[in-house]
Every structure is written in structure tokens, then in C-alpha cells.
Amino acid sequence: MKNKLLRIAGVSVVALLVALAITTGCGKKKDTASSAPPPTQPHASPVKVVALLPLTGPAASYGQQMKTGIELATGTLDGVTVEYVDSKGKPAEAVAAANQFAANRGNTPTGFLVALSAVSKAVVPATERQSIPTVLTCVANPGTVQPSELVQQLFWTTDDFLPPVAEEIDRRHKKLAILTLTDDYGRACESTIKQNLDSCEIVLTETFPIGGGDVGAIATKVAATKPDAVFLGGFGPNFLALITQTKTRLPGADIYTSMDLGNPQVRKALGDAAEGIIFPALSPDLGIDLSGTIAELKEKATGDLGSPVYVAVCFYAHDGLLRLVKAVRGGDIAQPAAGEVIAGLPGGGLVLGIIRDGKPVKLHAKDH
Numbered sequence: 001m002k003n004k005l006l007r008i009a010g011v012s013v014v015a016l017l018v019a020l021a022i023t024t025g026c027g028k029k030k031d032t033a034s035s036a037p038p039p040t041q042p043h044a045s046p047v048k049v050v051a052l053l054p055l056t057g058p059a060a061s062y063g064q065q066m067k068t069g070i071e072l073a074t075g076t077l078d079g080v081t082v083e084y085v086d087s088k089g090k091p092a093e094a095v096a097a098a099n100q101f102a103a104n105r106g107n108t109p110t111g112f113l114v115a116l117s118a119v120s121k122a123v124v125p126a127t128e129r130q131s132i133p134t135v136l137t138c139v140a141n142p143g144t145v146q147p148s149e150l151v152q153q154l155f156w157t158t159d160d161f162l163p164p165v166a167e168e169i170d171r172r173h174k175k176l177a178i179l180t181l182t183d184d185y186g187r188a189c190e191s192t193i194k195q196n197l198d199s200c201e202i203v204l205t206e207t208f209p210i211g212g213g214d215v216g217a218i219a220t221k222v223a224a225t226k227p228d229a230v231f232l233g234g235f236g237p238n239f240l241a242l243i244t245q246t247k248t249r250l251p252g253a254d255i256y257t258s259m260d261l262g263n264p265q266v267r268k269a270l271g272d273a274a275e276g277i278i279f280p281a282l283s284p285d286l287g288i289d290l291s292g293t294i295a296e297l298k299e300k301a302t303g304d305l306g307s308p309v310y311v312a313v314c315f316y317a318h319d320g321l322l323r324l325v326k327a328v329r330g331g332d333i334a335q336p337a338a339g340e341v342i343a344g345l346p347g348g349g350l351v352l353g354i355i356r357d358g359k360p361v362k363l364h365a366k367d368h
Contacts, residue, residue, distance in 0.1 A: 046079045047328045049321065050101045051113045052123060054089040058210050058236035059116060061265040062138055065310045066115055068301050069317035076339060080325055087115070091122035098123045102130040111328040113320055117141035117184045124151055133327040137320040138313055140259065141188040152333045154320045156312070156350070158185075158192040158233075161259055161280035164352055165231070166196030168278065168363075169256060173229040177204040177222045179242055181234035189233025189258050203227050210236035219245035226250075233258040240266065244273040254278065262353070262360065264308035274355045278363060281353040283345060284311040286362050294341050315342055 051070055053063040067084060074080055085101075087094035098112060112127050114120045115138040124145045127134040134151045136144065142157040169176055178193060180186035186207060194202065203225040206218055215238050222230060223246075230246050230253055232239060239260065247255060254276070260266050261279035270277075283289040284298065294311075297318065301309045319340040327333035336343050352363040 045329055046108055047081075047325050048105065048108045048110045049080060049082045049113055049324060049328075050098070050110065051082055051084050051115075051321075052087045052094050052097060052119065053084060053113075053115050054119075055084065055086040057088040057090070059089045061263060062235070062310075062313050063115065064305070065263075065313040066138060066317035068305045068309070069314040069319075070113065070321045071304065072297055072301055072314075073318045073321035073339070077322075077325055080321075082321075087119050089116055089119065091118050094119045095122050095126055098126045102126060102132060105132075109328045111135070111324040113137060113317070113324055115139070115317075117144050117188075120144050120153075121184065127151075133324060133333055135320045135324040135327070135333070137317045141184045144184070147334065149333065150327075152323065152327075154323055155316050156259075156282075156348075158188040158258070160348070161350055162189060162192040162233075163196045164350065165256055165278070165280055166193045168352060169193075169229050169231065170197050170200045173200050173227075173254065175203045175225070175227040175229070176200050177206070177225055177227040177230045178202060179206050179208060179218065179222065179230065179232045179234075179246075181236075181239070182207040182209055186234055189231075193231055193233070200229075208234070208238050208242060210234070211238055213238065215241045216245055218242060219249050222246055223249035227253055229254045229256060231256045235260045235263075235266070240269050243270060243277070247273050259312060261355065262312050263310045265310075267355065267358070267360070275358070276355060278352060278354050281351055281360060282312045282315075282342070282349040283351050284315075284349070286351060286353045286360050288351065288362060289345055289349065294345075297341065319343070 053066050054060055055063040070082060074082055085097045111133040114123050114134060114136050117139045120136040120139050121144050124134060128150055136153045137155050139153050139155050140157050142159045144153060145151055178190055180190045204222060208215060208218055219242060232242055257277055257279045259280050261277050262281040262285040267274045284294055298309050301314055319342050322337040322339050326337040353360045354363045
């Protein structure tokens with residue numbers, strides 16, 4: 001009987017020790033897991049972005065708008081640093097800077113955000129050779145580069161925003177003069193307008209440099225052909241001067257432009273000469289579709305910029321930065337990133353606008 005009790009007691013003790021061991025082991029395993037540092041999140045991996053923007057020169061107002069959009073996007077991301085490089089809108093300077101950064105980027109994953117058609121066309125071969133993800137913004141010339149796993153053009157093009165302009169001209173006018181910049185953007189504007197006209201006669205096609213030269217002679221030449229409509233495609237000082245001088249010499253003609261009248265700085269520079277000009281715009285630049293994220297970003301951007309925001313340039317740069325960071329971290333550069341805002345605009349956001357009482361508003365039939 002005594003031996004039996006000892007055996008039972010022994011079994012009980014062993015069982016108790018086993019149970020304690022199991023409980024203690026489980027407890028230690030749980031404590032180890034809870035004390036381990038959380039895994040590094042993909043969105044926090046370090047990324048360097050080189051932004052090649054025209055911060056001085058004829059396109060400086062666009063560069064400043066882009067910089068604001070980039071800073072808005074950077075504020076929503078972890079681990080992202082941006083280095084701004086002033087391309088001055090000159091391809092050779094931009095290529096030299098791109099090569100330098102590409103050669104000295106070290107181990108930090110790097111991407112390039114590049115602005116303007118001519119600059120982008122020159123820079124992309126250098127970034128592709130180094131297998132560096134690159135997003136192009138404020139590049140309106142279609143087919144500036146061939147999209148690839150490394151390169152994406154993220155901006156509306158002349159094929160997007162000029163067909164409605166051409167259709168409006170064709171519907172309302174009989175004679176048209178076309179004035180465009182002597183660069184890829186200007187040539188794209190001219191080609192798109194011509195391709196989308198049906199019955200309107202083109203009485204003059206003329207090009208102009210971005211700055212310098214005698215634009216008064218061009219305006220006089222336009223007036224001699226007596227068009228009832230004039231289209232101007234471009235930007236910069238001569239673009240502004242030609243608008244003013246053409247309106248002076250042809251007060252009865254309607255003026256149409258490329259997207260640039262959406263830029264508040266352009267309207268300010270033109271003053272009264274901007275009145276009545278018809279142009280393509282993104283709806284938020286006309287006070288339409290201003291809700292939710294876009295309204296919040298525009299309000300913040302206005303505060304940061306200290307002047308009205310050009311949504312088409314500012315927010316495309318915002319989206320371009322988000323897309324680029326996603327690509328540098330291994331995502332698909334062809335697909336939108338979380339937080340992009342332009343892609344969500346109804347109907348792509350494209351509308352025709354007109355300047356009325358100094359303000360950009362939607363074009364209506366009553367405006368004709």
C-alpha cells in the first residue's frame with residue numbers, strides 16, 4: 001500500500017513538472033515574440049529623389065509649382081529625401097547633372113523626377129543606362145520617350161487637351177492662324193491642332209522662339225492674313241508678348257491657347273490681355289471638382305506657395321513623386337500609387353475654360 005502511494009505520488013510530481021515546463025516554455029516563447037522589434041515596413045525604406053526642374057529661366061513659374069507639389073507628396077512619405085537641381089530648362093545642363101548624380105548615388109535607391117519635354121528627351125537615355133527609375137512631369141509632347149519598366153510619362157499631352165480646342169475652333173471659325181514655339185512642344189501643338197480640324201482654313205503657320213527676336217513682326221504678319229481665330233501654343237516671354245500684340249492688331253479675333261492660361265502667373269503677367277482667351281484646363285483650375293483630398297491639397301499648396309496654385313502642374317508633380325517612390329521600392333511604375341489625385345478626376349478632369357473678368361471659368365455656349 002505504501003509503495004503504491006509512493007508510485008502515485010511520483011507520477012503526480014512528474015506530471016506537475018511536465019505541466020510547469022510546458023507552461024513556462026510557452027510563456028517564454030510569447031515573451032520573446034512580444035519583445036522582438038517590429039519588422040521594417042516597405043514604405044519606410046530610404047529613397048533619394050533627384051528632381052530636375054526649371055527653377056530659373058522662362059519656365060521658372062512651372063518649376064516652382066512642381067516643387068510645391070513634390071513637397072506636398074514628400075510630407076506624406078517616410079524615408080524619402082529630395083534633392084532639387086535647377087535644369088534652367090536646358091537639356092545639356094540637365095544631362096550633366098543627371099550623369100553626376102547617377103555616378104555618385106551610392107547605395108541609396110535613387111529615382112529621377114524630370115520636367116519639360118526637351119530636357120526629358122535628353123536625360124532619359126542617361127537614367128536608363130544606369131537602370132534608374134524615372135518619372136517625367138510637365139511633359140506635354142506625346143511620345144517624348146518610350147514608356148518602359150523604368151520610365152513613365154505622367155502628364156497630360158497635346159493629344160489629350162488640344163483636340164477639344166481644335167473642335168471648338170472648327171465649329172466656330174472659318175480662318176485660323178497657328179503660332180507655336182520652335183521646339184518639340186510647339187511642333188506637337190501645331191500637329192495636333194491641324195489633325196483635328198475639318199473645315200476651318202489655316203491661313204498662316206508661324207513659329208517663334210521662347211525669348212528674344214521681333215515678335216511684333218510676327219503679329220503684323222498674322223494681322224495681314226485676317227484670321228477670325230488665332231491659336232498660340234507655347235510658354236515664356238514671347239508667348240505672352242504675342243498674345244498681347246495679336247490682340248492689339250486683331251481686336252475682333254478670338255484667341256485660343258495651349259494649357260498655359262491655367263497658370264495663375266501667366267494670367268497675372270497678361271493682365272487685361274488674358275480676357276476672353278479660350279484654353280484647355282483641368283477642372284480644379286476652374287474651381288470645379290474641388291472636394292476632398294484635392295481641396296485640402298490645394299489649400300495647403302496655396303499656403304506653401306504664397307500664390308494661387310496651378311493644379312495641372314502642381315498636382316501632376318505631386319502624383320509623379322508618389323509614383324516614382326513606389327517604383328524605386330519595387331512597385332509597377334505604370335500603375336497609380338496610393339495617394340495620387342489627378343487620376344481620380346471625373347472624365348480625366350479635362351474641360352475648356354475661358355478668362356472672364358480676370359478669372360478662369362468653364363466655357364459655356366453663351367460665351368460665344
